[in-house]
């Protein structure tokens with residue numbers, strides 16, 4: 532295995548204010564990479580750059596290149612990029628439709644019509660997300676009636692319906708309790724057999740528990756990036772040490 536994503540000299544400005552500053556980074560395939568750092572350091576902006584979502588912010592300017600399997604994502608259709616690099620947000624964002632319709636929305640959009648095939652996708656992805664047994668008799672129920680933890684698992688399952696290669700997660704557990712957080716963490720560790728996962732988290736213990744690699748971001752820069760254990764056990768930069776010791780952030 533090797534790097535699935537190469538980030539080269541990535542900078543993002545909002546209204547000429549530099550928020551992301553010349554990031555260079557390689558993301559390993561089928562591993563979990565955590566992005567940690569204090570509030571406002573640019574974590575969300577950074578991961579939203581990875582599937583071109585940041586371009587929706589009209590005041591943004593982006594420099595540098597992001598290569599997905601060697602191909603610059605700016606040379607791909609935005610839709611194609613988002614098919615390959617899915618995203619899950621902090622608060623669950625189910626569509627106000629049934630569970631089944633949430634799960635078939637993207638496949639139908641991308642042209643799958645066969646009912647049997649759609650049913651298979653729904654079943655398979657809900658199973659991967661550990662939600663199938665809980666909802667299999669209620670697929671016609673409005674997804675917004677699910678609990679918060681179930682909604683977040685549904686959103687992850689939904690993101691998988693288009694067979695992405697990479698899943699971006701922006702603080703996916705911050706609205707969840709300990710049990711639901713544990714469920715999601717367990718699922719993410721299983722998913723990393725199949726998908727590359729990049730997760731922004733405030734929760735340092737979460738990064739330690741699930742991430743193979745961790746990057747510490749500060750003021751729009753990656754201060755330190757490496758194997759999770761090494762970064763937490765023997766940080767090389769004093770700022771990383773101070774952050775993980777809880778001195779700031």
Ligand SMILES: Nc1ncnc2c1ncn2[C@@H]1O[C@H](COP(=O)(O)OP(=O)(O)OP(=O)(O)O)[C@@H](O)[C@H]1O
Pocket residue numbers: 545546550568569570571572573574575576577588590
């Ligand atoms: N569209 C925008 N226009 C101007 N400034 C923005 C915009 N989006 C984000 N910012 C600013 O960019 C900085 C980084 O924000 P970002 O949300 O990326 O940080 P973060 O590390 O994810 O923070 P948190 O952990 O609090 O979610 C902040 O100062 C924020 O106010």
